[in-house]
Amino acid sequence: MELTINGTKHEVDIEPDTPLLWVLRDELGMTGTKYGCGLAQCGACTVLVDGQATRSCVTSVESVARSEIMTIEAITEDTVGQKLVEAWVSNQVPQCGYCQSGQVMAATALLKQSPQPTDEDIAAAMVNLCRCGTYNAIAAAVRQAAEA
Amino acid sequence: MNDMSPIASEIMTSVNGKPFKLSRRGFLGASLGALVLGVTLPAARARAQAGAATIAPGSRVAAFLEIRPDSTVLFRSAFIEGGQGIFTAMAQIVGEELDVNPANFVVEGAPPGPDYLLTGGGRFTGGSMSVRMSYDAMRKLGASARHMLLQAAAARLSVPVAELSTEPGRVLHSASGRAIPYGEIADAAAELPLPTDVVLRDRADFRWIGKPVARLDVRDKSTGKAQYTIDLKVDGMLHAAVQHSPRLGGEPDVLQNEADVRGMPGVHSIHRLPGAVAAVANSWWRARMAVEALQVTWTEAAGTAHAMPADFSTEAHRAKLKATTGDGVAFEAEGDAQSALASAARVVEATYDAPYLAHGQLEPPSALARWNDDGSLELWIPNQAPEMFQAEAAKLAGIAPEKVLIHSPMLGGFFGRHFLYQTANPFPQAIHLAKAVNRPVKLIWSREEEFLRDTLRPMAAVRFRAGLDASGMPVALSAVAVGEGPTGRWFGRQPDKVDGSAVEGIAGKVYAIPNRRVGQVHVDDPAIIGFWRSVGHSMNDFFYETFFDEMADAGRQDPYELRHRLLADSPRHRTLLEAVAKLSGGWQRGPFTAEDGTRRARGVAMASPFGSEVATVAEVSLQQGEIIVHDVWVAIDPGSIVNPAIIDAQVNSAVALGLSSALLEEVVYVDGMPQARNYDGYPILAPDRMPRVHVRIVESGAPMGGIGEPGVPGVPPAIANAVSVLVGKRLRSLPLSKFDLRGVDG
Ligand code: FES
Ligand code: FES
Numbered sequence: 002m003e004l005t006i007n008g009t010k011h012e013v014d015i016e017p018d019t020p021l022l023w024v025l026r027d028e029l030g031m032t033g034t035k036y037g038c039g040l041a042q043c044g045a046c047t048v049l050v051d052g053q054a055t056r057s058c059v060t061s062v063e064s065v066a067r068s069e070i071m072t073i074e075a076i077t078e079d080t081v082g083q084k085l086v087e088a089w090v091s092n093q094v095p096q097c098g099y100c101q102s103g104q105v106m107a108a109t110a111l112l113k114q115s116p117q118p119t120d121e122d123i124a125a126a127m128v129n130l131c132r133c134g135t136y137n138a139i140a141a142a143v144r145q146a147a148e149a
Numbered sequence: 150m151n152d153m154s155p156i157a158s159e160i161m162t163s164v165n166g167k168p169f170k171l172s173r174r175g176f177l178g179a180s181l182g183a184l185v186l187g188v189t190l191p192a193a194r195a196r197a198q199a200g201a202a203t204i205a206p207g208s209r210v211a212a213f214l215e216i217r218p219d220s221t222v223l224f225r226s227a228f229i230e231g232g233q234g235i236f237t238a239m240a241q242i243v244g245e246e247l248d249v250n251p252a253n254f255v256v257e258g259a260p261p262g263p264d265y266l267l268t269g270g271g272r273f274t275g276g277s278m279s280v281r282m283s284y285d286a287m288r289k290l291g292a293s294a295r296h297m298l299l300q301a302a303a304a305r306l307s308v309p310v311a312e313l314s315t316e317p318g319r320v321l322h323s324a325s326g327r328a329i330p331y332g333e334i335a336d337a338a339a340e341l342p343l344p345t346d347v348v349l350r351d352r353a354d355f356r357w358i359g360k361p362v363a364r365l366d367v368r369d370k371s372t373g374k375a376q377y378t379i380d381l382k383v384d385g386m387l388h389a390a391v392q393h394s395p396r397l398g399g400e401p402d403v404l405q406n407e408a409d410v411r412g413m414p415g416v417h418s419i420h421r422l423p424g425a426v427a428a429v430a431n432s433w434w435r436a437r438m439a440v441e442a443l444q445v446t447w448t449e450a451a452g453t454a455h456a457m458p459a460d461f462s463t464e465a466h467r468a469k470l471k472a473t474t475g476d477g478v479a480f481e482a483e484g485d486a487q488s489a490l491a492s493a494a495r496v497v498e499a500t501y502d503a504p505y506l507a508h509g510q511l512e513p514p515s516a517l518a519r520w521n522d523d524g525s526l527e528l529w530i531p532n533q534a535p536e537m538f539q540a541e542a543a544k545l546a547g548i549a550p551e552k553v554l555i556h557s558p559m560l561g562g563f564f565g566r567h568f569l570y571q572t573a574n575p576f577p578q579a580i581h582l583a584k585a586v587n588r589p590v591k592l593i594w595s596r597e598e599e600f601l602r603d604t605l606r607p608m609a610a611v612r613f614r615a616g617l618d619a620s621g622m623p624v625a626l627s628a629v630a631v632g633e634g635p636t637g638r639w640f641g642r643q644p645d646k647v648d649g650s651a652v653e654g655i656a657g658k659v660y661a662i663p664n665r666r667v668g669q670v671h672v673d674d675p676a677i678i679g680f681w682r683s684v685g686h687s688m689n690d691f692f693y694e695t696f697f698d699e700m701a702d703a704g705r706q707d708p709y710e711l712r713h714r715l716l717a718d719s720p721r722h723r724t725l726l727e728a729v730a731k732l733s734g735g736w737q738r739g740p741f742t743a744e745d746g747t748r749r750a751r752g753v754a755m756a757s758p759f760g761s762e763v764a765t766v767a768e769v770s771l772q773q774g775e776i777i778v779h780d781v782w783v784a785i786d787p788g789s790i791v792n793p794a795i796i797d798a799q800v801n802s803a804v805a806l807g808l809s810s811a812l813l814e815e816v817v818y819v820d821g822m823p824q825a826r827n828y829d830g831y832p833i834l835a836p837d838r839m840p841r842v843h844v845r846i847v848e849s850g851a852p853m854g855g856i857g858e859p860g861v862p863g864v865p866p867a868i869a870n871a872v873s874v875l876v877g878k879r880l881r882s883l884p885l886s887k888f889d890l891r892g893v894d895g
Contacts, residue, residue, distance in 0.1 A: 093798065100511050138801070
């Protein structure tokens with residue numbers, strides 16, 4: 002099976018129903034995308050599939066074989082992603098950091114679709130869990146990146 | 150000082166998955182040489198030996214610091230980073246005295262060793278102790294290193310030390326205009342003896358301590374580069390997943406379909422472990438699919454400590470706790486509570502309870518184990534206490550502690566999850582599996598297995614009685630805490646003594662009530678209990694501070710004013726209470742109508758956890774019976790501070806966790822089984838329920854207190870007190886989501 006991840010093609014030999022998350026992490030060594038729940042509850046595994054924020058723990062690899070997949074590993078090569086990373090740093094968002102790959106990816110999808118999001122847009126798109134409670138800093142960083 | 154301790158830096162290099170520069174044999178041998186002593190002795194022996202060899206923890210520059218040729222500093226922290234910002238705080242404290250900008254530090258978790266026993270002679274990251282226990286030692290360490298650099302520079306320039314000064318990262322000789330970067334004299338400095346006496350910087354001259362210095366790990370954590378145990382990989386590694394006995398104490402008997410499962414894709418082998426079965430495969434997903442496909446018959450193993458009773462239910466346990474009688478063993482007593490209650494004009498009584506809680510840290514537990522050719526065992530494990538894990542691993546592996554190498558990667562949240570908890574730690578299984586397959590194994594617990602084996606905050610109930618005089622002032626308070634504390638469970642309980650972790654937050658309150666008694670009735674907790682962020686305080690301050698409002702109401706007093714009056718002789722606390730009132734725009738209890746037309750109320754609470762003082766105000770409304778928390782104001786007095794930005798972040802985090810526990814969280818057992826095995830059944834705070842958080846730091850100059858936990862305890866009572874104003878009745882049990890509050894919206 003061929004996957005296009007961050008603009009590069011990868012050949013993987015794997016059961017087609019394997020979640021994309023584990024193909025990224027164990028087959029391709031891209032561990033920036035995290036496992037939190039495996040049940041579409043937390044969003045730690047968020048990647049972009051054709052620009053949409055997608056929970057890779059419940060996304061079979063065969064279902065994205067013809068899609069463009071973007072992961073956190075390519076975040077600074079993306080204009081929107083780079084802007085968000087700078088906003089994340091200037092707002093000192095992460096605490097333990099474990100949810101933050103998924104948070105940044107969710108924000109990237111949001112700003113690609115709505116470059117000037119309202120507070121409601123941000124609330125609707127930024128639904129990933131953070132056990133460290135960085136939610137206010139996340140919202141501030143998204144707003145700052147949108148204004149940058 | 151690049152060559153002062155190259156070996157430990159090699160240990161750390163491996164954490165990042167880079168190849169070792171030394172062969173494994175050389176690596177281990179050298180590390181034994183370099184670390185010298187008792188790499189993993191139990192704390193008491195290590196203390197004795199450290200004493201014998203006169204290693205004062207926190208004093209040997211070589212154990213902590215390596216100045217690299219480019220003048221950046223590699224620092225080995227005794228404390229583990231898990232989001233609380235300790236690596237940055239260490240860089241600030243050491244950098245201040247060493248005269249190196251904290252931004253030029255690279256900080257890593259230190260390996261086990263006597264140099265790092267900075268937490269009361271032992272070593273753990275917890276109790277909000279890291280900075281306050283090590284602050285003086287780390288300042289001295291930085292100053293000692295600077296002194297050695299000055300001496301080395303003096304020798305190089307052939308000038309007296311007195312003519313030299315430093316600026317960040319270099320030594321200056323102003324008379325000749327010469328400057329030497331630290332990196333150029335680090336080797337020479339490393340050869341010098343430790344200075345015995347060093348002068349510390351004056352507080353007024355601090356450039357980094359006390360300032361909102363940027364955290365060191367934020368960029369890596371914003372770009373997916375930070376690595377946690379779950380992300381690590383070593384050559385030849387296999388992956389493992391487990392299925393635990395549904396109830397602790399079960400052992401695997403028949404595996405009906407073992408042969409079929411063995412034939413599943415990528416499966417290497419199937420294993421029986423104490424209380425679990427495991428599959429080892431060439432990827433974790435395949436291991437998980439295999440182990441979950443196994444049809445296992447479980448039989449009861451006799452003699453399992455804390456085996457889960459087949460009929461255990463949290464509801465029945467709660468009823469049992471609440472039904473106990475008697476005053477229990479006294480923990481704190483002042484005056485004569487009993488007679489004062491007997492002669493009081495009015496007596497108020499209430500019983501409160503709080504549920505079990507799971508940690509819910511976002512990184513599921515894992516462990517990577519590798520047996521090396523020389524018989525040593527290498528472990529990469531999330532942990533808050535490297536030496537304790539090392540000793541336990543050695544025991545399990547049947548080898549000497551110094552043959553166990555512990556790596557302590559960044560933690561994806563901890564909140565008390567990663568102490569040594571026997572059945573709640575995956576590393577014993579990883580050790581066993583790595584031995585069995587003769588390859589390195591990384592074991593990850595699925596979120597479902599984590600919910601099955603996490604340690605829980607204990608369930609507790611408290612019976613309160615308060616006596617009021619004719620004017621409504623409290624004259625007596627008796628509290629009886631019922632349950633079991635985690636400290637007694639894990640560090641030994643004396644039957645005739647009260648475990649402080651069961652009563653902290655009921656005892657140690659600051660109000661001037663003349664006759665007080667706090668007692669405890671111990672009841673064994675059938676669950677595997679553990680430390681949960683702010684431990685006993687996480688529920689006890691809820692109990693006490695909400696009952697306080699009941700006393701105030703019974704005596705027809707405003708709860709803020711009553712606190713204020715009872716703190717008349719306690720200026721530190723009164724100042725803090727006034728600070729939070731001011732921060733929130735002046736105290737108002739409500740109900741009042743907000744600008745958006747909603748009916749709102751406020752609650753206030755105070756807490757004295759982990760050496761810090763905290764006052765909290767929360768503003769709430771109700772919408773369709775759902776509690777909305779709009780704003781939380783927190784005034785915190787940790788005595789003195791290292792990084793106000795990190796304190797602000799930690800208070801935000803504590804508010805989120807306190808709110809989550811107040812509104813949503815509850816571990817429920819029926820027939821000995823947890824009803825929730827993932828976040829769908831155990832909801833934690835989502836972003837749409839996060840309030841605005843306003844923080845005011847008060848530096849009273851009192852001895853330094855903790856930061857990581859103190860923000861939690863005031864949040865549940867402040868919220869519950871506000872909700873009670875809106876609904877007109879007291880809510881004496883958590884989480885509040887279980888009360889039907891429809892029909893009382895504003
Ligand atoms: S790991 Fe995918 S949503 Fe939690
Ligand atoms: S930063 Fe720790 S879970 Fe979000």
